[in-house]
Amino acid sequence: MxxxxxxxxxxxxxxxxxxxxxxxxxxxxxxxxxxRCGAVVIIHHVEVIFLPVVFGGKCSGETGPDGIIDCFYSSTYGYQWGTCTLHEYIRTMTMGRFVCSDKSLNYCYRSCMNEGYSIWVSPVYEDCSCSSSNYTEQALAANCYIPSGTDCSWYKECLQRKFSCNGTSMNNALTFARTLCNLYSEKIGNNGKQWINEVRKCLQFSILPTLRPWWSLSCTEVENALIDSYSLCYIQPHKTLLDVSICQLVASDFFQVFWTIRSTLDKSYNSTNIFIDTMFNTLKNCRESFYQNVTxxxxxxxxxxxxxxxxxxxxxxxxxxxxxxxxxxxxxxxxxxxxxxxxxxxxxxxxxxxxxxxxxxxxxxxxxxxxxxxxxxxxxxxxxxxxxxxxxxxxxxxxxxxxxxxxxxxxxxSQTESSEFCLTNVDRFNTKWDQTKVGTVIEMACTGNYTGTVSRLCGTGGQWKEPDNSQCTSVAIQNLQKQASMLQNSDNTASIVNDILNELNNLTSESYDLRSGDMATSTAILKDISEHVAKNTAAVSDNQLEIFGSLCNSLLDDKNSNNWNELKLKGPSSITGLVKSVTLYTKSYTNVIEQEYNVVENKNIVIEVGKFQAEDLTVPVKSKISESWIADSQTEITLDKKKL
Incomplete structure (x- = not known):
């Protein structure tokens, strides 16, 4: 598969x-x-087909030689052209699907229909058919029919001699093929060298069928055959050596090959571009390669x-x-x-x-x-x-x-026709905004120990708008969010909740200059915690309410008002989410406390938690609160015990 x-x-x-x-x-x-459009799963059903050994023909099962052409007869399909071919070559190129009928022999005939069309049982096509009187001499030297992959003169002495394509783009393709064949460098590691050796052998083997005398191919068709062989060969150049692949190359080997191949650009523009583009795209699609983790x-x-x-x-x-x-x-x-x-x-x-x-x-x-x-x-x-x-x-x-x-x-x-510019500016978080045309939106990496990006618009009149830091989050707070999101998979969550609340309380205290992204992420953490304790009351402890209240107090401090206003422009979800988290958490806390009434009082928030008594309920209980903005307030709510 x-x-x-x-x-x-x-x-x-x-x-x-x-x-x-x-x-x-x-x-x-x-x-x-x-x-990756997506993955397509293909199931290959493998069948082994035996190729004929013709005794009395020109091809010796022991000595060949490679490339001998013969018109041989089979009772299945009659006469057709065949080539005396090395058994190992047939087995390698067809991944074992085709083998000589006598597996002990070194050579056997590979028919024209099999090599050209991958067909075994079929009426013989016209270009493959012959008669008993037909005979074809070898037009090329014997070594042309058994390329080594390391002899780079093969392209000139064999392929170029077979096809007279001077002045065509095929010559450019041949220039590229020779450059790739000659690609060897001491700077390339052993795995890279093995890959190169297998690729250049694969390329020669793949286009070997174009040398057969029964094919009447144009220069363009030969060039296309060269180009088509690229992706097939460097993805998996040897059909049985599965670990020899472009996916296994280290970065230094890949780029050494990459830029060396690039050197053929001026002489073989089309071939070089196609090879490198496919080479790079293939690397990106490898399940595992250095590119997956490159920075x-x-x-x-x-x-x-x-x-x-x-x-x-x-x-x-x-x-x-x-x-x-x-x-x-x-x-x-x-x-x-x-x-x-x-x-x-x-x-x-x-x-x-x-x-x-x-x-x-x-x-x-x-x-x-x-x-x-x-x-x-x-x-x-x-x-x-x-x-x-x-x-x-x-x-x-x-x-x-x-x-x-x-x-x-x-x-x-900018999409405007304005000629105005915003001048270079450095904001309070030390982000530098260079001179920019009016109407342009810029995103920059958040400064300091922060993740995400901050954006800013160069507004009308050459005036910078306020930076949008809603995507900037402290690395430390982001790590706490990851912990909070995994609470459902943890044991002893009361201890973990305590640790998260304590650490977040420290990170949001007055000594820290928070950004709006910190506010949004902190609110998300409180949401995760409140939802978790609502389902798992064992995660609540007696002293948590005080920490929870202190944390909310820090987030609601006046120094963060600009951050809340910034988030408000994107919608009310953050501040509303904070209120919902407080409500949900205190409800869970009420179910586990032993005392009847508890007050957590801070400058910016007062939380009252109590169990219902058989009397009317009035909130807030001003006698237990010292903050003047509550104690002196004329606003209170009384709930009739009968209604409760």
Missing amino acids: YETHCDLWSWDAGIGFDNGLLKYIIRNFHLYIFH FGEDLRKFDLTISYTKAALDRRRRSVLDDETTISLEIVENLATKLKWQEKGVLWFSQLNFNSINITQSVDLDAVVDELRNSVQQDSLHGKTDDISFKVVSVKGCLDSKCETLSFKIIA
């Missing part, structure tokens, strides 16, 4: 409209600076760009080129790279299929490169024009992980 995966690049996700004159399109794609920073950066572009009506030939998303991506990214002078700065880059590189002889300040990219979008100056496309970067995200879920920044460029 095997699983196959595919990946949808963000470049494929877009929206657009056509106004009759120009097509306006917004696309997303990933940009790397050097820096972007230091020498490797990743961005997610959203580009809007327009293109005018074109003639059919030119339109067919521009409608290729690969070509569009290349033109845009190359234009951006030129505008930002990445090549002069010694930066290696690629985007989906499109990338570029130069030899670096000096250190590269990628932080400066990133800052320039970010600032250009902030100032709405990152736009350009090629021969047929006008484009603009409308957003950019700096990714810190392979799935771009954790960000270092996000910028949504």
Whole structure:
């Protein structure tokens, strides 16, 4: 049973409209600076088919030789062409499905129908049929029919000699194939070298059938056969060596191969792009690989760009080129790279299929490169024009992980025609906001020991709006939330609840300058605790109410009023959630206390918990409360005992 995966690049996700004159399109794609539709389960039913050993023919079961062509006869289908083929080659390439009928022999015939169409029992197709009088000489040297994988001259001496394709793109594909074949470096580890050796052998074996004399193939068909063999070979180059795979490569080996292959870009553009794109997408879809846990920073950066572009009506030939998303991506990214002078700065880059590189002889300040990219979008100056496309970067995200879920920044460029800018500003949490065009929204990584991002809008008149810190949460408070969310799976939860409340009370005390994200997360923690104790009263202890009240008092302090107002703009859920948590928790606490009445009094909140007596109930009980805002209040509620 095997699983196959595919990946949808963000470049494929877009929206657009056509106004009759120009097509306006917004696309997303990933940009790397050097820096799964779902799984489909396929069950393979394996059957072993025996290939004929023809005694008296030209093919010796002991000595071959490889590549001898013969027109042989079978009572099942009559005459057809067959090739004297090494038994081990047949077994390897068909994963054991086809074997010689006499397994002790080194050679047997592989029929044209079997090799070309993977068919065993069928009427013979015209291109495979022959008669007893037909005979074909070997047009190529014997070694052409048993490639070693290590002899890189095979492409020139065999494949290129068979097909005269000078001046066509097939020559470019051959240049790429030879570069890959010659790929060997002392810098690559043993696992990487084994993978390379198996890949280059697999590539030669995969296109070997094109040398058979009965095939009349065009240069384009041979080129396609070369390209089609790429993904098949580097995913699993040897059908029985399952641990030899691109998924097993370490990062240093992968990128050594990656950039070496890139060196063929100028001479074999199409083949190189296709190979590298599939190579990178395959790596992303591996169940386990270094890429799954890669972090972007230091020498490797990743961005997610959203580009809007327009293109005018074109003639059919030119339109067919521009409608290729690969070509569009290349033109845009190359234009951006030129505008930002990445090549002069010694930066290696690629985007989906499109990338570029130069030899670096000096250190590269990628932080400066990133800052320039970010600032250009902030100032709405990152736009350009090629021969047929006008484009603009409308957003950019700096990714810190392979799935771009954790960000270092996000910028949504202004859609206004204003020429005003907000000046550089540093807020109270020490986040620096660079000069930005009016109408632009910026997200930055939260400063300090915090997770998440803070966003800010450059408003009308060049005035910064207040930063939105609702996604910024202290790492310590976030860890407490993880503990609270797992209470139902824990033993001795009373002790755990006490620890969480005590620690959260300390973290939200007056000595800490909280952000709105802390408020929202703390409220979520209290919700988890109150819901847990409602179902598990054993998690409640006598002294918890005082800690609970102190914690709520800290959250409701005047110094946090701006945080609550910030959350209020997003809806009333946070403050309402806090009130609901207090109500639910105190109800649970009432069920376990021994005394009839208990008061927890704080500056910002007073909690009264008591058991009902056979008399009218009046709240608050002012005689037991010292806070003047309650004791001096004329407001009270009396509940008739009969109603209760």
